[in-house]
Amino acid sequence: MTYQDQNNAGSIPPGMVQVPVKVRPAAEKPTVTYVLIGVTVFVYVIQWLSQRLLGQSIDLPFILGGKVNELIMQGQVWRLVTPVFLHGNLLHIAFNMYALYALGPTLERFYGHKRFLLLYMVAGFAGNVLSFLLSPNPSLGASTAIFGLVGAQVVFILRNKGLFGTRARSMLMNLGMIIAVNLLLGLQPGIDNFGHLGGLAGGALFAWFGGPLLKVQPTSWGYELADSREGKDVLLGGLLSAGVFLAAAIAKILAG
Secondary structure, three states: OEEEEOOOEOOEOOOOEEEEEEEOOOOOOOHHHHHHHHHHHHHHHHHHHHHHHHOOOOOHHHHHHOEOHHHHHOOOHHHHOHHHHOOOOHHHHHHHHHHHHHHHHHHHHHHOHHHHHHHHHHHHHHHHHHHHHHOOOOEOOOHHHHHHHHHHHHHHHHHOHHHHOOHHHHHHHHHHHHHHHHHHHOOOOOOOHHHHHHHHHHHHHHHHHHOOOEEEEEOOOOEEEEEOOOHHHHHHHHHHHHHHHHHHHHHHHHHO
């Protein structure tokens, strides 16, 4: 990447010097993405084994952690988080883990390990809460968190569109098409679109207040592209996005 500075330099036209800009990623390797995929696959293996050993209708991990409204109303609030690690069949987990593999590394590179994990869990929580509020049906799956990653990607481009130049418009249009197509597919029976919408909103909200804001900053050796967000901004984003949905869930539980 280059940065234009106002100086003269050799054959470059006066007033336009291209200075190298080093990108300083928050994370070099998408470790959290791979760990999430590994944990989710491991849990699916446990689901598969329980059905083979205990009976086809006995999915023990789902029994213990699926989104079941009646049990959440009884105080089993962990069911607003744990469904992101559960899946209904091989196609279900394959689709979601491919999406995580495709989206996760780029976001984790700029978010860093801890903030990316927070984004994933907050988005999953938000999706399960909206499903809890608006859908009586049991549900499971990482798509709540995956939609949150898509929402965060949209916000990332919007907040840093000056760095993407003319590509920003086409990138946003592509993401908008992905969201629209997947929400249309979610209109089919058996798919929890409320979970998708909640995850999308939760991820976007977190990203808006706590996601990366990239700035070109001078250094002793030149320039670098780095995140200007402070820790307090990330904390605020997490508290705000999770807090809105947590308050709604508590209100429903207390209302009985």
